[in-house]
Amino acid sequence: MDWSFMLAxxxxxxxxxxxxxxxxxxGILCSLAVGLLCCLARFFRVPVLRQIAGGYIELAxxxxxxxxxxxxxAGLPRVGIRFSAETCAVIGLxxxxxxxxxxxxxxxxxxxxxxxxxxxxxxxxTRTQNxxxxxxxxxxxxxxxxxxxxxxxxxxxxxxxxxxxxxDLMNVADTLRTSGGRTVEVLCMLIAAYLLILLPVSxxxxxxxxxxxxxxxxxxxxx
Amino acid sequence: xxxxxxxVREIHKSFDSTGVxxxxxxxxxxxxxxxxxxxxxxxKSTLLRCINGLETVDSGEIWLRGEKISGRTRDLYRVxxxxxxxxxxxxxxxxxxxxxxLLLGPxxxxxxxxxxxxxxxxxxLERVGLREKAYALPRTLSGGQKQxxxxxxxxxxxxxxxxxxxxxxxxxxxxxxxxxxxxIDLARGGMTMAIVTHEMRFAEAxxxxxxxxxxxxxxxxxxxxxxxxxxxxxxxxxxxxxxTYASKRDKGEEQPKNNAGD
Ligand SMILES: Nc1ncnc2c1ncn2[C@@H]1O[C@H](COP(=O)(O)OP(=O)(O)OP(=O)(O)O)[C@@H](O)[C@H]1O
Ligand SMILES: [Mg+2]
Numbered sequence: 001m002d003w004s005f006m007l008a009x010x011x012x013x014x015x016x017x018x019x020x021x022x023x024x025x026x027g028i029l030c031s032l033a034v035g036l037l038c039c040l041a042r043f044f045r046v047p048v049l050r051q052i053a054g055g056y057i058e059l060a061x062x063x064x065x066x067x068x069x070x071x072x073x074a075g076l077p078r079v080g081i082r083f084s085a086e087t088c089a090v091i092g093l094x095x096x097x098x099x100x101x102x103x104x105x106x107x108x109x110x111x112x113x114x115x116x117x118x119x120x121x122x123x124x125x126t127r128t129q130n131x132x133x134x135x136x137x138x139x140x141x142x143x144x145x146x147x148x149x150x151x152x153x154x155x156x157x158x159x160x161x162x163x164x165x166x167x168d169l170m171n172v173a174d175t176l177r178t179s180g181g182r183t184v185e186v187l188c189m190l191i192a193a194y195l196l197i198l199l200p201v202s203x204x205x206x207x208x209x210x211x212x213x214x215x216x217x218x219x220x221x222x223x
Numbered sequence: 224x225x226x227x228x229x230x231v232r233e234i235h236k237s238f239d240s241t242g243v244x245x246x247x248x249x250x251x252x253x254x255x256x257x258x259x260x261x262x263x264x265x266x267k268s269t270l271l272r273c274i275n276g277l278e279t280v281d282s283g284e285i286w287l288r289g290e291k292i293s294g295r296t297r298d299l300y301r302v303x304x305x306x307x308x309x310x311x312x313x314x315x316x317x318x319x320x321x322x323x324x325l326l327l328g329p330x331x332x333x334x335x336x337x338x339x340x341x342x343x344x345x346x347x348l349e350r351v352g353l354r355e356k357a358y359a360l361p362r363t364l365s366g367g368q369k370q371x372x373x374x375x376x377x378x379x380x381x382x383x384x385x386x387x388x389x390x391x392x393x394x395x396x397x398x399x400x401x402x403x404x405x406x407i408d409l410a411r412g413g414m415t416m417a418i419v420t421h422e423m424r425f426a427e428a429x430x431x432x433x434x435x436x437x438x439x440x441x442x443x444x445x446x447x448x449x450x451x452x453x454x455x456x457x458x459x460x461x462x463x464x465x466x467t468y469a470s471k472r473d474k475g476e477e478q479p480k481n482n483a484g485d
Binding site: 113115116118119120121122123124125126127129133134137138141 | 314
């Protein structure tokens with residue numbers, strides 16, 4: 001291992017990590033919003049929107065992100081729609097992530113006990129109040145593991161950004177490898193960089209999940 | 224007689240073309256406690272659920288304080304604000320402390336000020352012996368405690384009528400009376416109630432009137448004295464017999480003579 005080579009290129013990796021994290025985060029936040037909207041459209045059975053959401057979810061989940069990005073970056077300009085690489089990255093990640101987040105929210109909503117929904121209704125809550133105070137908090141608690149799994153999945157998917165010529169972690173490593181040739185060092189650093197980003201997310205996920213369990217969910221197991 | 228608080232007229236309800244309620248009518252006067260009994264599957268829960276709109280009736284009408292409440296779809300929540308309901312599974316919201324469970328309806332649905340309701344909630348918890356659990360999470364309570372909280376939660380809405388559906392069916396036997404005593408206390412306080420229960424001694428103690436439901440009909444209706452001690456119909460007699468056991472000493476000669484394993 002050439003340690004001085006590795007040390008010398010730490011700043012490159014930091015810059016790459018910044019790109020990965022920043023656009024990953026934008027994409028994840030937008031995914032959460034899109035996922036929530038799709039899920040609510042289906043939950044409230046909003047006509048038209050509900051069918052659109054269903055079609056979108058199937059389309060997004062059954063095509064590779066790489067193909068989606070090519071479509072945005074190379075396909076759309078042919079019909080006169082042109083986005084910057086960064087915008088394409090965020091839109092692409094949101095397109096993919098929104099579908100996965102919608103499914104995670106849905107699994108949470110479906111897990112809410114029917115009796116809980118009826119109990120809320122019996123208190124004279126409107127449907128919106130019932131969702132806000134009774135249903136959604138419980139759905140969220142159930143959905144948290146799936147939501148975190150999606151966050152980790154989406155951060156990993158950002159490695160595809162390199163096809164947009166964005167200098168994310170993947171592209172930094174690739175550039176170094178093809179110019180300098182120290183493949184082993186370059187790839188070890190790449191793996192270490194992803195680990196340093198994703199391990200803390202996993203740890204936080206585990207903590208949050210445990211906290212929610214202790215906060216009184218899974219009530220039915222303790223009579 | 225005064226105008227009844229609740230008036231149910233000839234309601235019918237089927238699930239998948241099986242008639243569950245087949246023309247049920249009943250009136251409940253202000254302050255009256257009626258107990259609905261009958262064999263499992265006869266439609267007791269369905270009747271209560273139709274009253275507060277959790278199920279829609281196929282035909283017939285339901286009136287609350289002179290206002291027709293059946294057949295509505297839009298502002299059902301307004302009706303439910305005046306009808307309290309407690310189920311056998313308590314259904315406290317697991318993510319909220321006891322106090323937040325109690326405040327949710329009065330503050331959000333009725334828009335009452337939080338402090339005022341909180342003081343009232345504490346008084347009612349005191350009355351049911353749960354003052355010290357006010358800020359506990361539901362999962363830390365026993366079944367009997369949860370059910371008492373559920374009763375307080377329904378009562379804090381100051382409903383016109385309270386519907387109770389087998390509220391002790393899921394409880395261990397030793398917790399049944401702590402819950403039923405709260406109900407008796409409410410009845411003494413003049414609360415109008417429709418109660419479905421399999422606890423016959425409680426039914427006798429709390430009821431002003433008993434309705435015996437079978438096959439979707441009210442088969443017999445009367446005071447607890449008459450219903451429990453001199454039931455008029457053959458079917459009610461049969462039903463009540465199912466709560467008693469023949470003593471093994473009654474008919475000794477019918478006991479099997481050869482015990483297994485001798
Ligand atoms: N949502 C539903 N869909 C289909 N059938 C139903 C539904 N709810 C109730 N039923 C049926 O209607 C009949 C009456 O049910 P209901 O729960 O009202 O009886 P019950 O008198 O409360 O019985 P129990 O004493 O066992 O609680 C039963 O045969 C039941 O299977
Ligand atoms: Mg029932």
